[in-house]
Amino acid sequence: MNDSYIYVIAALLPLTSLMLVLQSNPYHALVVRGIVGAVAALVYAVLGAADVALTEALVGTMLAIMLYAVAVRSSLVMRLGVVAESEAVVKAEGDRDLQDILDHLRSIVAKRHLKLELVSYPNEKALQQALIAKEIHATCLKSEIESQPYQTTTRVRHLYDIFQQELTLPVTGLAYLSAED
Template identity: 35%
Template sequence: MTPSYVIPPLLGIPLIGLALVRCDDPWKAVVLRSSLGGFASLLFATYGAVDVAVTEALVGTLLSTLLYTVAIKSTTTFRLLQHPQASMPPEQEQQLRRLLSMVGLRLELIGIAPSSATGDLHAAFIRNDENQPTVLIRHRSLLAELTARDSHAVREMNLILDPSLGSR
């Protein structure tokens, strides 16, 4: 017979695993993954496998949570280059933040181009020949997704594919 103190980890692991598989938000998934490792550590410790429990707690919970957090933070940031003297109007910035949040991205405004050329940039804010604010996006699939979500806002903000990319 299973002792009653083992039941919470035994029930928690499949329930958290199911919630983890069905989760859409990467930040919620990190929390669920971390709690899954915690429950597994408890279960291992309960059955006397203390060495496995400590390993699961350190590697499966702490280290993996740290690595997932760094990976999610770096992949959910949309870096926009803008000249400090010709910055984006606040209402357009808010509209762009709202539009990007629809696809799970957060906006980071950069005043000076990074030294690694354009690899770290996702878009640039410029004023075109008619002095109209324009955002040159470097990712065709992102522009298509934003257009599918809110084509009116994309046209209004003048989001276009960066012409320097050519046929890529």
């Protein structure tokens, strides 16, 4: 075992691990985790542990990435509840205000690597119940005030703090609904 290339191959493992640790976007980290798995399988095979290399490739790269992808995909989403008819209006490009609010919300949560998912409900009562039942994180409703045609309500304290800083559109108000357990 006096082959000089072994040292170079072994040096790849800390190098790729450092790359993985330095990723800030979870989806990028997911792909780099696959690279670490491939390099680790190479190191184990070169050092003579063929069984460990096979396990690393099957479990470490394939299974771990699939489970991690599902976990990241289901948790890094902000669910915004809207009334069904206003969602249809947005699709028809009729309501500029709501479209602007949604675009603005998307750009705010995209900075935190979140995605915005629209959930439509038949009426305002079902929307309020869904917010209390923790099915959605926030609602966007029409309000009666003339200068502020929309009202965004969230039950997540952290989201409220973020929106208070950055949601500067004049067409929507912001409210916080404290969850009573």
